[in-house]
Amino acid sequence: MSSCSGTVFVNGRFVARRRAAVSVFDRGFLYGDGLFETMRSYRGVVFALEDHIERLRASANVFALPVPKLDWASVARELLRRNRLLRRDAWVRLMLTRGPGAPVLMPPGRPRPTTVLMAGPLGPDRRRRGASAVLLPFAHESFLAEHKSLNYLLGVFGKAFAESHGADEGLYVGASGMLHEGTSSSLFLVRDGSLHTVPAKGILPGVTRRRVIDLAVAAGIRAVERCLREADLFESDEAFLTSSLAEIVPVIRVEERKIGSGRPGPVTRRLQRLYGDAVERYRADRR
Numbered sequence: 550m551s552s553c554s555g556t557v558f559v560n561g562r563f564v565a566r567r568r569a570a571v572s573v574f575d576r577g578f579l580y581g582d583g584l585f586e587t588m589r590s591y592r593g594v595v596f597a598l599e600d601h602i603e604r605l606r607a608s609a610n611v612f613a614l615p616v617p618k619l620d621w622a623s624v625a626r627e628l629l630r631r632n633r634l635l636r637r638d639a640w641v642r643l644m645l646t647r648g649p650g651a652p653v654l655m656p657p658g659r660p661r662p663t664t665v666l667m668a669g670p671l672g673p674d675r676r677r678r679g680a681s682a683v684l685l686p687f688a689h690e691s692f693l694a695e696h697k698s699l700n701y702l703l704g705v706f707g708k709a710f711a712e713s714h715g716a717d718e719g720l721y722v723g724a725s726g727m728l729h730e731g732t733s734s735s736l737f738l739v740r741d742g743s744l745h746t747v748p749a750k751g752i753l754p755g756v757t758r759r760r761v762i763d764l765a766v767a768a769g770i771r772a773v774e775r776c777l778r779e780a781d782l783f784e785s786d787e788a789f790l791t792s793s794l795a796e797i798v799p800v801i802r803v804e805e806r807k808i809g810s811g812r813p814g815p816v817t818r819r820l821q822r823l824y825g826d827a828v829e830r831y832r833a834d835r836r
């Protein structure tokens with residue numbers, strides 16, 4: 550799909566990408582007053598769609614944002630079909646804003662939410678080769694971190710910081726030296742065969758994070774949710790990042806220092822296989 554071709558779902562209609570538009574008074578544009586979800590479809594099936602909608606709803610409740618009643622799976626499938634993405638894996642992005650309103654902070658009494666779904670082919674796959682990361686010199690410590698709100702300026706800044714330092718991902722480090730998560734990923738460490746990740750408080754409750762913990766526990770791998778420090782990272786045997794789009798990506802280097810052997814480790818590899826199996830089971834149930 551070129552940057553101009555393709556179809557976008559906007560407020561109930563499928564429109565050509567070049568015609569897809571929302572008002573400059575949309576509160577998503579004015580204030581980042583909205584939420585989004587980034588999902589991955591596997592040959593036409595959006596994995597863990599219900600988890601993403603549940604997270605969206607939970608945040609929408611907090612911010613009193615009305616969620617339209619839509620058959621999300623059907624809309625996503627039709628979007629993928631129109632974009633010729635049914636036979637390959639793709640990203641699917643759902644955006645929900647409070648819709649148009651006056652440029653004042655106070656939300657309108659009767660919001661007319663804007664709903665957008667878009668999809669496109671996936672970017673580079675780092676699952677085999679692994680990724681590098683840097684520690685960001687700033688934190689993401691606000692209750693907004695727990696929501697996938699349209700305020701992602703810190704993530705934009707963090708990703709650009711990482712790239713300018715030759716790394717694939719930036720890890721937020723709290724003021725007290727605690728590791729949080731990546732700009733668009735959850736962080737896991739492996740030590741003596743056990744998984745360690747920070748509790749889902751003050752970070753985005755990652756859909757993949759939850760699935761990985763459940764898969765690990767079901768496979769007899771211990772998973773511990775606890776605070777993590779920089780030293781834990783460098784003392785770990787393995788580290789990996791999770792996200793819906795990237796799945797499970799080994800972290801092989803942080804700040805020019807090798808993590809473990811500097812190569813994707815056995816626990817990470819095992820979890821990648823378990824995750825792949827889970828995706829296949831999910832697809833099989835929905836075909």
Ligand SMILES: Cc1ncc(COP(=O)(O)O)c(C=O)c1O
Nearest residue numbers: 733734735753755756757792793
């Ligand atoms: C800050 C942050 N943490 C974690 C994740 C991973 O979340 P999920 O597994 O739901 O894709 C993301 C995804 O974009 C993110 O932006």
